[in-house]
Amino acid sequence: MTFRIIVISFNLGNAYFKQGDLGQAILNYRFAEKMSPRDADIQANLALARSQTKDQINIEGELFLSRLTKLTQRWLTVNEMAIIALNVWFFLALFFIIYSHVFVHNDNLRLVLQYTLISIAVFLVFSITLFGMRLYEEITQPQGVIIASAVDITSGPGDQYVTEFTLHSGTEVRVIEVRKDWVRLTLPGNQLQGWVSHDAVAIIVDEF
CATH class of the missing domain: 2.30.30.40 (SH3 Domains)
Incomplete structure (x- = not known):
């Protein structure tokens, strides 16, 4: 069903673009992009339509985190970001349980495990932060x-x-x-x- 909606939105975007209706073209390309952000054809046609708009908006004033959040739109859907965060959380919990119950005699190995655990925790915080910001923007400022x-x-x-x-x-x-x-x-x-x-x-x- 999702694939069908993507195809319909993409084809509608192409039809509107040929008619010179940039508003409806970009709208439909964005619909398709939200469900399939990594599709090269969607990105190429969207970029072409954007290049022909009269109002070229300067985004240099955007905060770094806002730009980073926008960058995720190019690669991940909101649902995919949620799945990644959940998987990292599960992996962190599993790794912590294993680390807590396995006695490691080798100091170097113990240190490696500790740094690995910290790295996973940092990545979890980072992914949850990005997901939260993305979700907040989508809900409060669609x-x-x-x-x-x-x-x-x-x-x-x-x-x-x-x-x-x-x-x-x-x-x-x-x-x-x-x-x-x-x-x-x-x-x-x-x-x-x-x-x-x-x-x-x-x-x-x-x-x-």
Whole structure:
């Protein structure tokens, strides 16, 4: 079932890209990427579509951990990150039990086992931290794509508010808040925030 959804999303992305609809193309490529992040064809077509968007967003302002979390999206799904963390935790617990019940006479071997145990523990903390940050971002600030050809981003949830800036089809954003027919969004690695009509942005559905 998952493979079928990936194929459908990828083909829809290709069809929209041929029509010149970058917003819907990137949206569908991102759907496919979430379920199959290591697929070379998806990554290549997504990169091509992104290169043609009008709003080229500078992400230099992003924190290191945010960049690292984003990097995991290129290689792992949220479910895969959870499985890795669980496996490392299980391996650490098993290794600790073995280490605690096996008396080692050789000091050098005991030292090696201790360092190995510490290394596994550090990797576990690292993997859980990345998983937690990824999950937190996906839940509290889901990703979205501008699907309108061009839309004004206002300072408040309504047409009566001042226009802060304009975004174009295909621009990827983070959704901070949804209020009736309006969505508050922010740009990746940027302090710019604003409100846009719900019809102008599509939220990328999580795979979990």
